[in-house]
Amino acid sequence: MTERQTSVVVLGGGPGGYEAALVAAAIGGDVTVVDRDGLGGAAVLTDCVPSKALISTAAYVSRLEEASKRGVHLGAGAEVDATLEAELTEVNTRILALAQAQSRDIRSRLEHVGVTVVEGTGRLIDSASVAVTTPDGETRTLPADMILIATGATPRVVDSMRPDGERILTWKQIWNLTEVPERLIVVGSGVTGAELAQAYLGLGSEVVLVSSRDRVLPGEDPDAAELIERVFRAEGMEVLNRSRAASVRRTEDGVVCVLEDGREVTGSHALIAVGSVPQTTDLGLEAAGVETSQSGHVVVDRVSRTSARGVYAAGDCTGVLPLASVAAMQGRIAVAHALGDAVSPLQVRGISANIFTEPEIATVGTGLATPASKKSGSPVESEEGVRQILMPFGTNPRAKMDNLSEGFVKLFAREGSNVLVGGVVVAPRASELIFPIALAVQHQLNVDQVASTITVYPSLSGSIAEAARRLHVTPGE
Template identity: 30%
Template sequence: MSFDYDLFVIGGGSGGVRAARVAAQTGATVGLAEEYRYGGTCVIRGCVPKKLMVYASQFSEAFEDAKGFGWTVGDTSFDWGTFMAAKDKEIDRLEGIYNKNLKAAGVNLYDTRAIVTGPHEVTLASDEVITAKTILVATGGTPFVPDVEGKDLAITSNEIFELKEQPKRVVVVGGGYIACEFACILNGMGSDVTLLYRGDQILRGFDNEVQNFVAEEMREKGVNVVVGSDVSKMEQTGDGIVVSTDNDQTYTVDQVLYATGRNPHSANMGLEDVGVKLGRKGEIEVDAYSCTSVPSIYAVGDVTDRVALTPVAIREGMAFVETVFKNNPTSPDHGLIPTAVFTQPEIGTVGQTEEEAREEGEVDIYSAAFRPMMHVLADRSERMLMKLIVSKASRKVLGCHIVGHGAGEMIQLAGIAVKMGATKEDFDRTVAVHPTAAEELVTMSTPTR
């Protein structure tokens, strides 16, 4: 049987774009459909614009800290509109690069919605039917908002990037990394921010010491972190949105931002009709090689709900091409993934938490909390945290956790060592770079517990 394409990709985000481009470079004929904008969540309304917002929000402290180093800083103010225009210009530039690179690789682009209508068939919104030997679904995820009274008054991480005016009073609902990042961003830009989370502590799943450390520092910076509290209803009034909680508290704000998780974007795509199995949240179930229950249909990225991170989606896309188009079956490696959380202070983490490691065996914990050099002259109380979890039996570093300025940059490099199986003695043999905060990783000599 002949097909229109060797590969048809649904979704122009990080995983889909990489898979399409690399597959085309092998000589395969490739088509790709994207109904919104090329670049996906990460580039258009996720990590890239968010990181630009992080940079913008950090200047408020930088102006204050400069005085301690002898600089005279005059009146400062933040203009939301100016920043948003600059952000939009950069996102447009990046989207153009994605589009250009796909076309240069020979990928045929369809700027429209596509659904799966057969094991080798997709149908566009125009009713055009396209056949493909292999179909790859890479449609990502979408923010989830629980069914609470007044939910239509809330926005999500999608809409925050499109706001025309800066909300001066904000409730952020959620306790994961997205909620915490936006709480810090808006606080740094000058908004009055309350973070509501129904759990006992923010950043569930992270190392407990990291959780507590970041929560304390966020409060020190002015974020009103409220745990054990959930929204019961929202009402629009003349003074703003009144948020009522299940413990009888109310907050009147200009905007409510929900960051309570994301669901795989798989609904109304015809997947179940052709036999593709979906999980409880709508995630596409795949095997170790990203193949679904239909042998000709694969899926990568957030729609599979494995590890919802952009670099992981890219790795899964690359492994898919190796498997299907290079005759080299390759399973994406989801172990020991370094991760950065751009809260303020920033988090970098790789490997096991202390709690996870203790469940598997005896460990030594090396932990240091200190005020870095930059904060001393600035007279800022903010501290850094460096933490290594080491197996007593093998002496391998099982986990590395950093909180503070540059944590994301540090963990990328520390992640290499942890991934290679470095021992504490390997760290110890490495000469420190002085004066840096990172030198603590190789100078902590005595276990703290």
């Protein structure tokens, strides 16, 4: 029988690290978390929580206009400026305060269950010990039966468009802005670029989105990406497709982005959103026998083991899926496996993801991003052995009540068994609506089981059941 491991050292206090620490403490581990940047990591302090709070704030700016579309107006004679404006200093102060509050809550929870938190930078000496350098320069050694690497990722920096923290910014630096950018150039149309481009558009910026691909969100469902790009343009965003940025530089009073074809785009600020790189340098990985990929990510298996015995890894430093939810699950799986608790290997089949544009795009299932038939509402073949259906929300009564004109549900089912293998939802709060589809995919329910589940009337979720009903195959078909 394998000897039960008890001493756990976690490098990094983000979702992969702190969730692992909580589980390890609950099943008897003596746990130390070594954290350099603040508990919660980028997800809490500079990325997920702040960016989604910014997006939520931007949505308020258009509330008066939205109200008027529903027959709600300011009272007669009301001496009120009907234009909402964002005071960015106040907005960012609130956002950073709530991020810090979340970080403090995480620390309190860790300390409550007996986890030791050490502020400093950790480096593997070997596969059973970690050297920690504290902010005052002192170094100490922590022995470990298990080491979890959860150091995350950081914005990718390109020499020809190097951020300066003032006019040329990464998603870590935007929280220092004191005014809404007059004209913001966003380089990169992936998830981060698309989300923040629309957020600043909503806050009042003139926005130019530079996309090197045929459409925004190139890695997402094509029907969803096409819809979002249409919304962006309708809202006044300038989208430059098939336009690769060669450089971004400061000017006397702003920035200029030079495209590879020689065109120049001028603006007051530029946001560089061209991906992330894992924070795996100078961690002592080679000395400890930890294999990394060509991209610098730590190579792990489905229970988060690395190539070094006793060393595990979780989160964005592994490159499995850049999602806080996946990082947390990887961390939980890692300590459960190392400490001898019951464990199931990571299963990506039921993992859902969300893009917080307006409307949101939520997805579950992999390898299913194919355009649906233009004849919406009818099942079509999407790839060998898979059928799909796209149901617009246009006929949904709840959508009409909420003045929802853009959005849809798309379901994918395996031919023959009719088991649901994926889905896409484009709607406000799609992040909530994707859950029943994710449950169905995770537990391999068929379309008839989903269709026979009674939904609330009226509700957007009713369109999920309706889509499943239309994927039903009658005997003999």
